[in-house]
Amino acid sequence: MNKIILTASIVVITSLNLSAAEPSAFGAGDLNNPSPYGLTSSEKTVLNNKNSLKKVVVKTNNQANEVESLRERIDGLQSIVESLSRKSHKNRTSLSKLENKNSEELANSDEYEKRLSQVIEVNTELIEKNRLLISELSKIIETINLNYITKIEFNELVNSVNEFKTLVSKELGTKAGISSLDKMKTADVAKKAKAFYDKQYYTKSIEYYSHLIRKNYKPANAHYMIGQMNFKRKNYSNAISFYKKSAALYSKAWYMPKLMLNTAISMDKTGDSKNAKAFYTGVIRKYPDSPQANTAQIKLESIN
Secondary structure (H helix, E strand, C coil), X not given: CCCCCCCHHHHHHHHCCCCCCCHHHHCCCCCCCCCCCCCCHHHHHHHHHXXXXXXXXXXXXXXXXXXXXXXXXXXXXXXXXXXXXXXXHHHHHHHHHHHHCCHHHHHCCHHHHHHHHHHHHHHHHHHHHHHHHHHHHHHHHHHHHHHCCCHHHHHHHHHHHXXXXXXHHHHCCCCHHHHHHHHCCXXXXXXXXXXXXXXXXXXXXXXXXXXXXXCCCCHHHHHHHHHHHHHHCCCHHHHHHHHHHHHHHCCXXXXXXXXXXXXXXXXXXXXXXXXXXXXXXXXXXXXXXXHHHHHHHHHHHHHC
């Protein structure tokens, strides 16, 4: 049987038997989406840095084109300078020859003044061309100063990337503050995480569940629990993102009716009524006898 590789969100929706228009509902956290939603703090930082780097790439490409154009102009000006230099040298040589001739012979003839006049005229033309050349070079220098990335701008970009790396490092738990959990058994961490959740100590609970995700200990449930805490805190975009990851890891979990209902509500709260309808409908079709189906029906009627 041919294997078809699908994205995580489509696998989730297919397994839930939603309608054909529903796969986009779990598009939360997709950084390639023109209007991404459901982003975690790390994903928002990734998106901002991605956009910043894209602007730098565009600016660099434009500057590369400008450099090539300026190089061609400078090459042309260099040819003109070389030509003017040769002409100037030739005129100086001609003038020197005239001066070395018998001055008495030339004094009584029009040839000396005629040729001298020609040399003066040519030299005047050379001076004017040189003036224009200097003006053109000044414009090129001004263009470079105005349009090219400065060292300060480059350093700011480097600092931005370093800050992003530091944030990712914190998110991955590589800082010393989380190392104490490594000394505990993962099962004990899971019990503590649930105990913190029951007491509504969500900050500590999220810390412990995040540790479980890093250890790959029941990651589907950990993502779901963090999604629940974000939902209770009304951080609906983050909730959608964690629900999506949980469903992608294990679509047959006992909490799927609640996960789908809360996903629909979160989408409804963030203004995504189209996908909210799809999920409300999915809950009703997939889990018709569940309490969540009744709630979904009421919510769906309120939207319509």
